[in-house]
Amino acid sequence: xxxxxxxxxxxxxxxxxxxxxxxxxxxxxxxxxxxxxxxxxxxxxxxxxxxxxxxxxxxxxxxxxxxxxxxxxxxxxxxxxxxxxxxxxxxxxxxxxxxxxxxxxxxxxxxxxxxxxxxxxxxxxxxxxxxxxxxxxxxxxxxxxxxxxxxxxxxxxxxxxxxxxxxxxxxxxxxxxxxxxxxxxxxxxxxxxxxxxxxxxxxxxxxxxxxxxxxxxxxxxxxxxxxxxxxxxxxxxxxxxxxxxxxxxxxxxxxxxxxxxxxxxxxxxxxxxxxxxxxxxxxxxxxxxxxxxxxxxxxxxxxxxxxxxxxxxxxxxxxxxxxxxxxxxxxxxxxxxxxxx
Amino acid sequence: xxxxxxxxxxxxxxxxxxxxxxxxxxxxxxxxxxxxxxxxxxxxxxxxxxxxxxxxxxxxxxxxxxxxxxxxxxxxxxxxxxxxxxxxxxxxxxxxxxxxxxxxxxxxxxxxxxxxxxxxxxxxxxxxxxxxxxxxxxxxxxxxxxxxxxxxxxxxxxxxxxxxxxxxxxxxxxxxxxxxxxxxxxxxxxxxxxxxxxxxxxxxxxxxxxxxxxxxxxxxxxxxxxxxxxxxxxxxxxxxxxxxxxxxxxxxxxxxxxxxxxxxxxxxxxxxxxxxxxxxxxxxxxxxxxxxxxxxxxxxxxxxxx
Numbered sequence: 001x002x003x004x005x006x007x008x009x010x011x012x013x014x015x016x017x018x019x020x021x022x023x024x025x026x027x028x029x030x031x032x033x034x035x036x037x038x039x040x041x042x043x044x045x046x047x048x049x050x051x052x053x054x055x056x057x058x059x060x061x062x063x064x065x066x067x068x069x070x071x072x073x074x075x076x077x078x079x080x081x082x083x084x085x086x087x088x089x090x091x092x093x094x095x096x097x098x099x100x101x102x103x104x105x106x107x108x109x110x111x112x113x114x115x116x117x118x119x120x121x122x123x124x125x126x127x128x129x130x131x132x133x134x135x136x137x138x139x140x141x142x143x144x145x146x147x148x149x150x151x152x153x154x155x156x157x158x159x160x161x162x163x164x165x166x167x168x169x170x171x172x173x174x175x176x177x178x179x180x181x182x183x184x185x186x187x188x189x190x191x192x193x194x195x196x197x198x199x200x201x202x203x204x205x206x207x208x209x210x211x212x213x214x215x216x217x218x219x220x221x222x223x224x225x226x227x228x229x230x231x232x233x234x235x236x237x238x239x240x241x242x243x244x245x246x247x248x249x250x251x252x253x254x255x256x257x258x259x260x261x262x263x264x265x266x267x268x269x270x271x272x273x274x275x276x277x278x279x280x281x282x283x284x285x286x287x288x289x290x291x292x293x294x295x296x297x298x299x300x301x302x303x304x305x306x307x308x309x310x311x312x313x314x315x316x317x318x319x320x321x322x323x324x325x326x327x328x329x330x331x332x333x334x335x336x337x338x339x340x341x
Numbered sequence: 342x343x344x345x346x347x348x349x350x351x352x353x354x355x356x357x358x359x360x361x362x363x364x365x366x367x368x369x370x371x372x373x374x375x376x377x378x379x380x381x382x383x384x385x386x387x388x389x390x391x392x393x394x395x396x397x398x399x400x401x402x403x404x405x406x407x408x409x410x411x412x413x414x415x416x417x418x419x420x421x422x423x424x425x426x427x428x429x430x431x432x433x434x435x436x437x438x439x440x441x442x443x444x445x446x447x448x449x450x451x452x453x454x455x456x457x458x459x460x461x462x463x464x465x466x467x468x469x470x471x472x473x474x475x476x477x478x479x480x481x482x483x484x485x486x487x488x489x490x491x492x493x494x495x496x497x498x499x500x501x502x503x504x505x506x507x508x509x510x511x512x513x514x515x516x517x518x519x520x521x522x523x524x525x526x527x528x529x530x531x532x533x534x535x536x537x538x539x540x541x542x543x544x545x546x547x548x549x550x551x552x553x554x555x556x557x558x559x560x561x562x563x564x565x566x567x568x569x570x571x572x573x574x575x576x577x578x579x580x581x582x583x584x585x586x587x588x589x590x591x592x593x594x595x596x597x598x599x600x601x602x603x604x605x606x607x608x609x610x611x612x613x614x615x616x617x618x619x620x621x622x623x624x625x626x627x628x629x630x631x632x633x634x635x636x637x638x639x640x641x642x643x644x645x646x647x
Contacts (some may be wrong), residue, residue, distance in 0.1 A: 072544055106545030113544075118537035123360055132555060133545045138427045168359060184545065 010029075020047040020092070021192050021224035022071065027084035029063075029070045038295045041078070048192065048224040048241075053215070055235030055256065056228045057271070058245035061292055064228045065114075065246070068194045071226075072111050073101045088192065107137040110185035112195040116178035120169035127165040128179055132186050133297040136289040136315030146188065156183040157213050166233050174320070175206035177281045182214065193223045199234070211238050232271055235261055247293055247303035250321075264324050264335040271322040348554050384626055395438035396423050400594045402432075411612050425622065427529040428614040431605055439600055440622045446596040447626070450507060451577035454514035459569050461515065462522025463558070469523065470530035476490025481527065487520040497581060498531050500588040511591050514576045525568055529561040552630040561647035563641035570634030581623055597623045 017121050029041040041063045048054045058064040069075050071086050073093055086093040088109065093101065105111075107275035115117040121129055130149035133143055140148070146165065156179045169177055178198055185193055195214075199207040215238055218225045227239060237258060243253040244267065252265040263269045270288035272278060279285050290307035293299055293312045299306065305315040312332050393403050396418075397404045409418065409425070410433040416425050419436075420510065429438035469480040487495070503509040518566060533539065534557055542552050555620055581598030583589035585605075592594045597619045604615025 019511055039641075074540060102546045102548060104546070105543065106547070111541070113537055113541055113542040115537060119541040119554050121538045121542070121560070123562075125359070125557070132547060132551070136545055136547045136551075181541070184541075 002014070009124055020049050020087075021089060022226075023047040023073065023085075024067075025085040025087065027067065027070060029066050029075055029079060031079040033078055036296045039248055039298065040295065041070060042250075043084070044245075045084075046226075046243055046250065046251050046253070046286075048134045048226060050191070051219065051222040051284065052222055052241060053218060053225045053227060053239045055229065055242040056226055056245060057232060057235055057242060059230055059292060061295070062245040063248040064245045065196050068111065068196050068228050071194060072105060072109055074105075084310040085295045094187070104139075106133060106185075106190075107193045108190050109189045109194065110188070110190040112178075112182055112185045112198040114172055114197040116181050117169075119181050120148030120177060122169055122170075125165070126167055126169065126172075130165070130180075130184055132185065133187055133305075134225045137188055141152045149183075152183045152187050153180065155186065155217065157209070158183065172337065175202050175210065178206075178210060179204060179213075182210070186217065186221075189221055190223060192226070193218070194226045194228070197230070198259060200229070200231070207234075214238075219282060232260065232275060233277070244271065247298065248295065249303065250329060251304065251332065252328075257330045258309075262325070262328075263339060264328065264330040264337070265304075265332050266308050266310055266334070270307075287330070364640050365472065368636055371636050371639075374632055374636030376607065377629045377636070379583060380632060381629040384444060384629065385448060385468035387441055388448050390443055391438075391441035395435070395441055397435050397438050399434040399439040399442050402593065405433045405434050407538045411615070413612075414614050423607060427618045430613075431607065432603075434595075436600075436618050439595060440597070440619050443595055443597040443600050444622060444626065446507060446590060446594065447577050447580060447598075447623070448579045450511050450514065450574045450596070454511045454576050455518065455573040457511075457567055459522050460516035460563065460570065463526045463561070463565060465519065466523040466526025466528075467530050467553050467561075469557060470527045470534060471549065471557075477527075480523065484520040487517065488524070492517055492579065492584060496583055497586070500572060500583060505588060505591055507590050507594070510580055510583060513580060513583075517579075518576065519571055521568055521572060525564050526561055530557050533557045533560045545638055566600045567634060567638040567641055570630060570637050574630040574634065575621060577623070577630070578627060579618050 023045060024046045025050060027041055027044045028039065031038040031040055032322065033222045036105055040261070042064075044057075046054065055062045056067065066079070067074065070081050071088075071093070071097070081094050084094070085139070086105065096104075100265050114146060120126070126147055127149060131145040132150075134140065134148055136140070136146035138145070143299055150161045150165055153164055158164055158176065158179050164172065164176065164180065169180075172180065178201075182198065185195075200209070211234065216224070217223070226234070229235060239256050241254065242256050242259045243250045244265065245251065246267050252259055252268045260272065261270055262313065267288070274288060275284060288307055293303050293306065300318070301316040302311070305311040305329075308315070308334075312334070317333075318331050319331050322335070323331050324330045324335050370379075392398070398404070406418075406420065409416075409429050410430045410431055412433075413423050414426060414428040414436075417423070418425065425435050425437075427440070429435055430439060444539060445593050465480055465491065469477045497519055499513045500509060503512065504606060530553070534547070539556060543554050547555075580589055580596060581601065584598030585602040587602065590599055592599065592603075600619035601616045604612070604617075604619070605614055
């Protein structure tokens, strides 16, 4: 294949006329531990246009959550953003002061966390927490803040919001708690929401409801959404674009239709093949052989080579990111459809 | 709409109780703790209302009659004829009045110093945990240093330097007690600050000070309340000990400890009541506080709270 190699900084997966809400350029985040430096996120570039939903997919430890935390500036010591830019509407968030960042956090960029049991403070009532979240960015009276909180809960499809406001988190069900957490993220109608596997801890029916509500709200408000998940079926139903991460790098990126229907990277193909619904009844489930590499002793070259059936000697070098089709990029020396194997 | 989001009727209101209300309900389910609390409330009431209850002001030397000194319980007053139900001490003080006034001082010193120490210690612990680094190391070594000395020795040293007086006793107790709160608050705050709701609050753009005070502190309170209850009892005992040793409150305004000390010299001449009754008052107070404190420790156990 002789497609031109592309500079990640100049990449454009969407219509180039629209300025993206978020553009991440060559982001690197590492954890400086006693055992060594862990490169959790390596050279990640993405962009999300207004009103678009990006699914960030990968298995545990692939760096997808750290990417989300890095965008919002929530990486704690010993972790640190070691390179790259996070451009939010053109402003580089990595250069902002703590106060400047706080101005945006929860206000223009909101985050929804994985475990709704843990993200709400157990000893504070829902209204206390929501009022505080409102007043962190707006100078309004407590009464107004509470009314706004109630309206946002109603927007999230929460019945009798007044009662929910008076409740403590432990009095709400898991699904209700996650709706409250999402409502908190929506309080200031942010331009960008980063959702870190928010439905993973919920059962499938609740997950489906929440997904459809979130999708509707994002479309209505023109919010950009990054949905971090390990679940390809969620991405298929929710997202417009998808980025597949492996060992800290984005290995394949493009529109959901392109990537999920015509996966080019062997890892993406492996992920799709290992979905239980893609396997035949009575057969052993298919899986990707081997394990993800240890971040502390990362192999040189392609991190997936050791598990890849197409690997050759050239894979000992770092594969560049290549545009395989318009809007679809892949980081592999041997890209191609699954049948080509 | 869908099944999960149907309006949930009235039972939500029934179970809509705060964690603190649950604590109260569980607290009153123990009869001994309730008795302890009632006794404590009674003691505090009579201590606060002492000036309107007693027959004489034991701190006003003009009201004391030396001729009435060391009268047995039940004796009558020489002048106005009222009965000394618990006898009189070496200065002719009515022991009922002296005990009530002594309780006032003991409770004031105990509760006051424990509360001030709680505020200071909790703040130090939170700052230590949140700032971390060398400040944390410095503060915690200071705490280690304070906690490694025998309390009574430290108290004697500080009081020998400061001099007697109610204020100085309180200051000494605060200096000795804040370290307990600081260590507990720091440990608790370190655990809490790693929890996801703190990340979530940071992600909402809430400032560090508001996160510490508004989010982390409320989650650190249960163990601090338990320590507070037990430290009040400790402070009262320590004040009594110091007064007994002659380094506490002034002789003209005896606290319970000083009353016991004053009666000590008459014990062998069978005038037991001067030491016995203040001692009983002290005992009952401490037992009541400890009953309440123990029950609080049970119901505020963090493993049961969430």
